[in-house]
Amino acid sequence: MADSDNNGQSLETPTMVRGDGVDLACYAHGPRDAPVLVFVHGYPDNHGVWDRVVAELVADFRCVRYDVRGAGRSERPRRTRAYRLDHLTADLAAVIDWASPNAPVHLIGHDWGSIQGWDAATDPALATRIASFTSISGPCLDHAGHWLRQQWHNNRASLLSQLAKSWYIMAFHLPVLPALAWHTALGKGWPAIAERMEGAPLDDNPSQARDGATGIALYRANVLARLRAPRDRRAPMPVQVIVPERDPFVGPGFVAGLDRWVKTLTVKHIDAAHWAIQSEAATIAADCRAFVDRNDPGARRPLQTDASHPEPARAKHA
Secondary structure (H helix, E strand, C coil), X not given: XXXXXXXXXXXXXXXXXXXXXXXXXXXXXXXXXXXXXXXXXXXXCCHHHHHHHHHHHCCCCEEEEECCCCCCCCCCCCCHHHHCHHHHHHHHHHHHHHHCCCCXXXXXXXXXXXXXXXXXXXXXXXXXXXXXXXXXXXXXXXXXXXXXXXXXXXXXXXXXHHHHHCHHHHHCCCCXXXXXXXXXXXXXXXXXXXXXXXXXXXXXCCCHHHHHHHHHHHHHHHHHHHHHCCCCCCECCCEEEEXXXXXXXXXXXXXXXXXXXXXXXXXXXXXXXXXXXXXXXXXXXXXXXXXXXXXXXXXXXXXXXXXXXXXXXXXXXX
């Protein structure tokens, strides 16, 4: 939603919010008295991947996006363990407290943004802070662990199909090579690769190579540990799962059995690939709008101004 300078950096100035030991670059647009939507991006993206969806919703909702740790203008911890889901969830909680201290928000996640969204939505400590959750192309790792065990016993063909889609996860556990690829050929060729997969051009990401290389830690810190020992994680708020049917990475099988973990579940199938939030932004926005309208918990809050509603002390302008 912002222009870039000659160096490819966004001209929009973020607000830096202190997360779990890191500063997070946050962006808020739309009426202050409107319901708050918090968008969490995935890998290898940053907050800008939501531009097209936010453009459809910003007139009627307070739209909040942020660069997760390791992406965009947020801090980039060096240690792999700093990217564990408990840290990501604590970061998200800090953003929610900054964006909407007096009312729950509607959480919308894509890819790894959805994976960490599931971790937050199934955390009892955040149950009253999230009014609804929309998940796009990113399962709960705990639910996925249970699903994989079930498929091993009941449907190994389905299991092998998903494992074939997830080949890159094991590749990301190799030393040195994945990050090197992002800083060389993969980083340069990513726009063309993504366009071929999606069937449509995607928006440029000026920090693409760094975001891709740093974000590998998300996989190393979380995937194998969670799949080996999945927990029982239940979401008490309404959950909408949008399933792009041509997604080359996340198969539709993860939706099966979700009603075991979700009290109120809505599933929407769309004809799109993985980055539907860009290629089918109007459809995604319409589905999010309808779901939020059905699940907004109450009346709109009073109009907030800088004088009546100052930023929390932990927030600072970049």
